[in-house]
Amino acid sequence: MVIGMTETPMNVRFPQGRTAFLLIHGIGEQNPYETVDYFAQNFLKYFQGQNLPTELEHLIARRKLANGGAWTESFVRLSPPHNEQDLIDVHEYYWAPDTENKTTVPEILQWAEQTLDGTIKFYNRKENKDLLDKLLDNQHRQGVFKFRLRSLTLFLRLFNFLYPGLRLAILLVLLLTGPMLKGRFLQSAWKLSKQLITPPLVNFVGDVSIYTKTNPKSPYQRIRQQVITDCLALLQQISQDPHARYDQVIIAGHSLGSCIAYDTLNLLCIEASLDKESSANMGIDKLKGLITFGSPLDKIAFFFRETAEEQQYIRQRILEHLNSFRVKPEFTRKISYLSKNPVTCKLEQLKWVNYFHLKDPISGNLDYYENLENEEMTDKTKWGTDGHLIYWTSMKFYESITNHFLYVSKK
Template sequence: MMSHQDINLRFPKGRTAFFIIHGVGQQNPFETMDYFARNLLKYFDNQSLPLKLEHLIAKRRLSNGSIWTESFVRVSSIDSEQNWLVDIHEYYWAHNTENKISIPELLQWAEQTLDGTIKFYNRQENKDLLQRLLADNKRKSLFQFRLRSLTMFLRLFNLVYPALRLVLWLILLLVGPFLRGRFLQSAWKLSKQLVTPLLVNFVGDVAIYSITDPKSPYQKIRQQILTESLTLLKAILKDKQANYDQVILTGHSLGSCIAYDTLNLLCIESTLTPNKSKSLLLDKIKGLITFGSPLDKIAFFLRETAQQDQYIRQRMLEHLNSFRVKPEFALQSTYLTQNPVICQLEQIHWVNYYYLKDPISGHLDYYENLDNIEMKYQASWGLEGHMGYWTDPSFYENIAERFLYASNESTDNQKFVQKVFHSQS
């Protein structure tokens, strides 16, 4: 028999949607949703929360107006009297960047990034930032060696890549009659897949997305990713059937940058077309969760900047990318001090999770009004450290505590506890 003392249930509050954006790599559709949903279910199971899981579909439109069907999953109570639900939506963008950038282009990007990093810290106004960075021994080693190591690796790989690929292509041609499965494809294309390290594919995604030069062909890819992300987010906010109380943007790795840039675009759009109904929709966005995020690295080393004497252009670029940016990182000028972009997303609670052995993530220092949470799971440096968030129980516990739970003393909780207690008597 279950007693009142045995029951310590808490229930999610209202109707929540997680809008999840995956990071770098060769993901397949629904993989990110699967990761998040499975581990969130594990957390709820550990809380003895009675629930059900459903696969739902919704009619959506792309930015060009064409119709597609979105699949998402819903976690809700098995008790009809409980009206809470947690929907998990996924924005899938991996197909936009996969195998799009060449090794020489990637090497050029890495060289420019390293050069930009050195120039950034050599500026007089950034000397204090450099000293603070070097004062932290853990972050010092990461700064001093990781980017240089990556650049050296790409230089060496670029040197041997043509020969390696040619040798592998010849081998594949000779053994072609004996191949099966996924090896039954063009030997030339397959040689590229087999000889290219996973690291190159990961860095390639970051390189393509971080190129903001409008003259680059990759700028169109970046713009397409952001446009579709914003379109799907708006559809979720406007969904009358789901009628969400809160929407939480959740981005892993490069997905955190897409989530941030999506919100930055919303700030600009709400400034251009302000109205009451649109403000009510934007008020539903209650959270931004970033984990394994390179936002600081991109902001410091990869963002578009003007030449030193182009203070007008520099200020304009800052205004157009100003969501939660600390004022001290803006150009000090007596001109153009009024930002025309009036951000209306102050209600968003931003939480950034990072792990010291994750080479992509870090404590976010470029932005304000956010909580930086260092994770403590056990993982080796590199890919394992970068992926460890997904399976760490404390990650989901922290998210639930911040965004999902109503008070233990709520009327709904007490009613359900009474119902369970009497059914067990």
């Protein structure tokens, strides 16, 4: 079956075939449909720049959570006028409420200090000496290693010390000025004091601190697992939607959302390996693409993945097998036993493109994984938040996605 057009010039016609994008947002206080808005608006802008008339349509579908609970999904469809065969649907997996306000400043500080300690221990291991030498040879990445994580830890220590006094002061001001307040200030002064005094950085780090705690003993492990299983449930329902009849489904994750996308595919591989006969009914054959942008996947793999002690080679191999989706062989421990991986699903047909920007402190070239393309974005932007968000509005980003996934011949 042919999906999309063969190598047709991009400005000739709307991409052929029926494509679904499942977007997964990143860290921060996200609102529902924001990623759909950014992605669909800028895809529309891109197609209009190619002189391709494009219509937008809001659609709804009945979905189920992993626990069986029903909900209604809203998504957006882009299509050429008077054409029901070619379409691009933009779906969203919204997970922000699962982590919002679930952790405290002292817990975030503890996580940052553990991360710093874990990073130092990682690079002090004998088997990682080459990685450390390579890191210290790169002036740009050397600064990241030496200063940014330490600076974050110092900032959190200072904020944790000042936080009680600052919050009490803001609370007193809100109580005294209560009669003159209006709008968003007409809410609980105690809750509002926390919102006003907590920097966005703390909220961002809070999301990461919850999601990266993979230890089953952590109280946040259940939150992380729920996020992944619900994402997989939505992905499979989109892939198998009898009304949309998609030719291909592409999962795209920004920032921490790229880690959720990766973990969802890793879980899908495990599920398919457990029941090989029904794997065809899981929508696996429709999955054709993975897009990661602004992704910290390498950082999380190096610094947060659960590892075993050197003498625990059986436990180490089990952990490697359960987190093996496209991991380079050189990052697995060399032992004589347990060489056969029971997770046999590899998603060979899935094309993976990772986008990063040197002004984005979160993202980077992904070196821990294989069978993917790393593509550097070169749009002019500022270092920091601007660099981390540049992908959403970059026409080069949408042009690259179109070239990689919409105007290619796939059998």
